[in-house]
Amino acid sequence: MVKNAKVAVTLGDPAGVGPEVIVKSLAAMPRHERRDFVIVGNSKALERACRTTGIDLRFGPSASEDGSTIAVDEVALDGSLPEIGKVSPIAGDASVRYISRAVELAMSGDADVIVTAPINKEAMNLAGHHFDGHTGLLAHLTGSKSSFMLLASDRLNTIHVSTHVSLRGAIERAKTDRVIATIEAGHNHFVRLGKKPRIAVAGINPHCGENGLFGTEDMEFLTPAVELARAKGIDVVGPISADTVFARAYNGAFDLVIAQYHDQGHIPIKLVAFETAVNVSLGLPIDRVSVDHGTAFDIAGTGKANHANMLSAIAYAQLMARSPRQRA
Ligand SMILES: NC(=O)c1ccc[n+]([C@@H]2O[C@H](COP(=O)([O-])OP(=O)(O)OC[C@H]3O[C@@H](n4cnc5c(N)ncnc54)[C@H](O)[C@@H]3O)[C@@H](O)[C@H]2O)c1
C-alpha cells in the first residue's frame, strides 16, 4: 500500500483556469501535504495565477521539507507565456507536453498517480496534436489499446461506451463487444476500490427502442452484452431506458450506469455534481484523475474559478493510489 502518494499534477492549458485552480488547491491544504505534489508545467504560469488570486506560494525544482517550496517539473514553453483566455497553439502544445512528461513520471514510478487540470482540445489540435482529449492521448502515450472515461461522484457514477465522437459515430460504437468491455472496465474499477458494483446499462434509443418501434440497437447489441457480462458473474442489468436510469442510480438503486455516448452520461453528472464529479481514465497502466470542467476561458484570469473540483480530483487520486490494482 502506498502511504503518501506522490501526485503529479499537470498544469493544463496555461491560458485557462488550470493554473488558478491548482494554486488555490495548494493554498487550501496544510503546508506539509504540499510535499507530496509535483506540478508538471511552468512556474511562470503558476506565478501569474498566484498574482491573479492573491495567493503567496513559492515554486522550485524540488519541494522543501516544510512544504514552503512546491516542486515544479519545468516543461519549457515554445514561446512566451500565452495570453489568458485565448485559444493558442503554444498553449495547446505545452498542455500536451505536460501530460507526456507526467506519463513518464507515472510509468517510471516517480509518481503514483496523475491529476490533470483542463486542456483545450481546439488549442491542442491547432498545435498539431490530433487527439480527442486526455483519454485518447493517454492511451496513445501508454501504448494501450483502449481507454474508458468514468465520471465519478458521491451519488452518481457513469462510464461511457464512447465519448468524443459524433452522435452518428457513437451509435456505430455501441456494439456488443465494446459495451461488454465498458461494463468490465467499470466493474473492475469498483472491485479495486473494494465494492462489488450494481451496474445498469442505459438504453440508446427512446424507451430502449420499445421492441423495435424506435430502433433495434438495444435488442440487437445491448441485451446480448448484458447477458454475456452476467454470465461472467457481473451484477449488471439492462438496457434500462436512459430517461429514468440515472435518477434510479442517483437514488441508490445502482452504483454505476453504462452510458452509451458522451452527453448521455455527462449531462446528469454535471447537473447534480458539477463541483465535485471527477473524470477517471480506466484501462490504462497508470492512474489518472481529472477535474470534470474545462478551461473556462470566459473566467480565466479573473480569479473566479472554483477549485472545489480540483480538490475532489486530488482526493479521488489519493484514494486510487491507496487501492492496489487487481492482478489480471
Ligand atoms: N478535463 C478536461 O481537460 C476538460 C473537461 C471539459 C472540457 N474541456 C475542454 O475545455 C474547453 C472549454 O469547454 P466548455 O466551455 O465546454 O466547458 P467549461 O467547463 O470550460 O465551461 C463551462 C462553464 O462552466 C464554467 N466553469 C468551468 N469551470 C469552472 C470553475 N472551475 N469554476 C467556476 N466556473 C467554471 C465556465 O465559466 C463556463 O461558464 C473545451 O476545449 C473542452 O473540450 C476539458
Ligand SMILES: N[C@H](C(=O)O)[C@H](O)COP(=O)(O)O
Ligand atoms: N468530456 C470530458 C469532461 O467533460 O470531463 C472532457 O472533455 C475531458 O476529456 P478528457 O479527460 O479525455 O480530456
